[in-house]
Amino acid sequence: MIGKLNHVAIAVPDLEAATKLYRDTLGAKVSAPVPQPAHGVTVVFVELPNTKVELLHPLGEKSPIAAFLEKNATGGIHHICYEVEDILAARDKLKAEGARVLGDGEPKIGAHDKPVLFLHPKDFCGTLVELEQA
Numbered sequence: 001m002i003g004k005l006n007h008v009a010i011a012v013p014d015l016e017a018a019t020k021l022y023r024d025t026l027g028a029k030v031s032a033p034v035p036q037p038a039h040g041v042t043v044v045f046v047e048l049p050n051t052k053v054e055l056l057h058p059l060g061e062k063s064p065i066a067a068f069l070e071k072n073a074t075g076g077i078h079h080i081c082y083e084v085e086d087i088l089a090a091r092d093k094l095k096a097e098g099a100r101v102l103g104d105g106e107p108k109i110g111a112h113d114k115p116v117l118f119l120h121p122k123d124f125c126g127t128l129v130e131l132e133q134a
Helices: 015-025 064-071 087-096
Strands: 005-011 034-036 041-047 052-058 076-084 115-119 129-133
Touching: 005 064, 005 129, 015 041, 015 052, 052 064, 064 076, 076 087, 087 115, 087 129
Parallel strands: 005 052, 076 129
Antiparallel strands: 005 076, 034 041, 041 052, 115 129
């Protein structure tokens, strides 16, 4: 059901420092910061030959990333994202097998302007999983 790894999202307390680390130290191509008010984050996209890394920084006090950084002050992997061909079919199959879909269970438009869903980390080896329709 899952396709390729779309991205790994890393929550960072200092977006400028993290951007510099990926761009200057690791030599990666990085985007300018992209505010995503609907998701409560500012994102920098790190382009790699085979996938992407998303650097997430809180945008406002109610950001879900702010809560994550309260528990993980130096940052860390927030979620991994896999592509699926049909997000509704994937959701229905996962729910039928007992997986919990977060929120109201309906896809939302994600940072890449495609439908996404998040799956409960307790159902996936302690990892928050995002599914994105390819």
